[in-house]
Amino acid sequence: MAVLLLAEITDGALSMDATAKAVAASAPLGDVTVLAVGSKAKDAAAEAATIAGVAKVLVAEDAIYGHRLAEPTAALIVSLAGNYSHIVAPATTDAKNILPRVAALLDVMVLSDVTSVVDADTFERPIYAGNAMQTVKSKDETKVITFRTSTFEAAATGGAAPVEDVAAAENPGLSEWLEDKVAESDRPELTSAKIVVSGGRGVGSEEDFAIIEALADKLGAAVGASRAAVDSGFAPNDWQVGQTGKVVAPDLYIACGISGAIQHLAGMKDSKVIVAINKDEEAPIFQVADFGLVADLFEAVPELTGKV
């Protein structure tokens, strides 16, 4: 058995956390070959080669991979697929765009957001926004999997795997990149942050999200939001924590003005310590919180910011 793992690379930089967690998740499945794809990918490949448990790194550096468009990247993976029993990646928006395409090209099903490996054919994954956990056994010859990174510990570094170039595959030329609008932020990345401070509908407006951000900055935390807050336009979509957004499992999660809809809980209930601040004592968020405070967030959050 052998695993081909698509490394998470953005503008030439390796996302060490997501990639190392996917390496750890893949360890029981066989030798792990990491595939580094990008218009610049050599540095990322060298870094990926240091992840413990990586047997080999393949680099495909070509302008056509500059923005991880699904069609050329999927074509490249399919061109390499013959040598592997498992094709995997961390469940990022990039991988979730690319791997289902790869699976269909190979005439196999995809297993999304896998949280546990039972054996080489059998995997556990959440369904119904995490309200049920399903164990499924794949009958396909090649398994195509995205791993939910929040449930795996990152593999250590200290390895020194060999790095090899691979040729670019033919570009189907169906799509073209125009622009990235990336929010500039000094804050840690949401899915790998040790602390996350999130605001919900109770925050009331985009301007008032500043009090959530102030607490986050004081704690060196990432900022999250509930789907209700995103839907109401208080926060950008990439802050969304939940089944339809990001799944996080920080050491500390502070939910402010979040009622705790099922779909939000699915995105944060694996956090180590959960704090809920809400003025509605009946809010379901209190049922999962380690520490609950019934209070007006406009008073309690600034006070907390002052005292931590």
Place this chain on the structure above:
Amino acid sequence: MKVLVPVKRVIDYNVKVRVKADGSGVDLANVKMSMNPFDEIAVEEAIRLKEAGKASEVIVVSIGVKQAQETLRTGLAMGADRAILVTAAEDVHEDIEPLAVAKILAAIVKEEEPGLVICGKQAIDNDLGATGQMLAALTGLAQATNANTLEVADDSATVAREVDGGLQTIKVSLPAIVTTDLRLNEPRYASLPNIMKAKKKPLDEKTPADYGVDVSPRLEVVKTAEPAARAAGIMVGSVDELVAKLKDAGAI
């Protein structure tokens, strides 16, 4: 240009999910079912394209149990022109996998030649998030997933996509497959006159055999279980007490 919109009948998003005692799956007997919320956004976007004069016809298609006809009628009441029902399952607990769905849709795309297919980014039951990408693969068409905005020109579409860290804007050649994210639009409610009118709109009934597709699953469900519950915590009375508890727990 025709626009094709696949819609799925799923458990209503407000209904509490219960795992069946025998672990075979989630109990869907006698629970309220609705159109998958991301598919509603897809139908809305297609209708807006028609209202803007960019689409000539909106076709909704559903693959599943025969009761999915109700979901198709909802799409017709919102403003779609006609519907295709592919009855592929007898029992509501039988989920047709995205790969089989994509194969049937690929055959329909070949037949109908739509300029655009708009799918929901994921169904809220199996949460696989794969149908759109798989359809794009099988038809050899471009894909633009997680659309935040969609602008359609003569032979291309510009799509801003929700990605980790922000938005990515790409241009895809038409025909293309687009999947919807939350912020693309707010779906309309069907009015009573439109609900009445929808009953008279054409609805074709098909089977997977009509398209030569085998829908037998590739994934065998071994078991379905309730997620591990979190132990109840404690309530604190003040911010000072909260800070003290967090320090005790080593969380800050």
